[in-house]
Amino acid sequence: MKNWQKMLVASLACSAAFGMAQPNVEAAYQLNPEVKTATPALTAASQIGVLSYENPELKNLADKDAIVVMSFGTTFKDTREKTIDATVAAIQAKHPGVKVVTAFTSHIIIDRVKANEGITYPTPEQALDQLKAEGYTRVALVSLDVIPGMEYSYNTGVFHHYKKKFKKMTCGTSLMYWQGQEEQADDVAETIKALATQFPKQGKEDAILIMAHGTPQISNAYYSVIQAKLDDMGYKNVFVYTVEGWPSLETVLPKLKKNGIKHVTLMPMMMVAGDHANNDMAGDEEDSHKSILESKGYKVDAYIHGIGENKAVRDLYVQRAEDAWNALEAK
Template sequence: MTPSDSNPSPLTFSQAEKEEAGMIAALRRASSIGVKVLENQAMKEAPDRDAILVMAFGTTYSETRRKTIEAVEKDIHRLYPEIPILEAYTSKIIIKRVHLKENVLKASPARAFRKLKEEGYTRIAVVALNIIPGIEYDYTCLFAESQLSMFKKIVISTPLLYFQGVKDQRDDVADLLEAMKGQFPPLDDGDAILLMAHGTPHPANAYYSVIQDRIREMGLGPVFVYTVEGRPSLEDIIPPLKKQHIHHVTLMPTMLVAGDHANNDMAGDDPDSHKNILIREGFTVSTYIHGLGENEKVRRLYAARAIETMNALLNKK
């Protein structure tokens, strides 16, 4: 053993402690649940100037945008009229298409955070309009964390579905279904409702199974969840529909907006639309083309996420 091995210098030991402290802080953030609170100690003396950033995937359908994304933003503004609200779309393709179609330039996350910095805001509440904590929500969280060096504090909301009633936690899945059931049509013998969700290769796809289980627990009747890009697929639920002698189905999106998936994949006139696949399988089909953001009770859930996030930003219990 050399002298340097047996007697590490204070500088070396201090550096190791700093690295360990940074690692522990990162691990704590990674293992925490709920609203994510990120603080930049280098700016702890900076004045508090607060802003809200609403982040959504976006849509090229202007009418559903007004009734959903913008409606949620207006609800949040009514709660916090003195705090500025900015908006960012996470989809570059949507930003480009809206610009070409409407000559409206939606901000990307980078553009929105840069604007907040330029205007002197130091504490940012990020309200994520995702449904599940999947790929898009992970992107929102990671991008926000990458901006922390420019701000004193960033707090990120949970998505619409997060907690599942474990121990003393709320049950977001049951709350969503309670909010949605008012838009369900009456069901006679042979009727069913098919809730079209997005689906994802992310493990958060498991939320759709939880939704189906809560439907059963709540006694909502023949209501089935399927996804566009995950499991269960439409093909997965057709055999159970036939086994239960269902002959009429109502297709309903479980997405914030009624955009391309709802209007084309679900209810379009192409042969491979869900509507036409079901018709060929012998079902009669009705469609309900409204995004979740049009449902006032669902918007209240998003408002609750905003309140929870702002309370964390303002250090309120």
């Protein structure tokens, strides 16, 4: 278990101070012990990491547990089976007697998959409504997001909206959350090591460009952290860029020229190899990343596989699910 799992922080003390049930949060941060009467706002600000809430009004209900795995989803069936489905199956294998539900956060993808394949995926809200109707009392929410960006905020929003409807609810973190600060785990370095298992062998004129998604949220800064850690860990000519954020491909191009790169391997840092990977990154259109690089004289290869296919990465997602489950089981 991570260090922060051993630190049930200020919310517990604050609950006692206020004489009311505040969300219990396992986090990397502790309020100064001199703070005896923290306000609800200060308490909320300290809630980071795996979120956990126990409803005192439902404490006498029998435990009936479920896990909801939340993903943006994809309309690409092949990659969905190799990534999302494979990850959910690995989580289910850890808990054979527990109900595990896959929920998509993209309503557009839900509609398209239903129309094209006849498969109906629930939203997280629909999944929780159904679990409540079926008598489930404790739920662990699991995220398949890469960073704690806008999609992850959707997940935590679901947690806060539904937590009082169940006896207990927890919400796990994204693949990368902790950065090694305050003696906590370094999820970013762990993920880089796992991702590196799929890196091709490099020569001095070879570069690897890792395509992330990007987000308008301030968590877009994670990509700078990832790049800094890649550099610190000794990965030469491996660059992160985003398709919908900063840094962009244009940001990376001068680095390729400066370092004398002639051959580039493109690969997505996304759970699935969907539209962004197949079209924006490796498509034949003149504005695809592959075409842009080729027009500038680079030889380009594309590794079109979602990171959910990488067992080392998938194992980390299972670990994040276990964090949420362990918090659910914690007394």
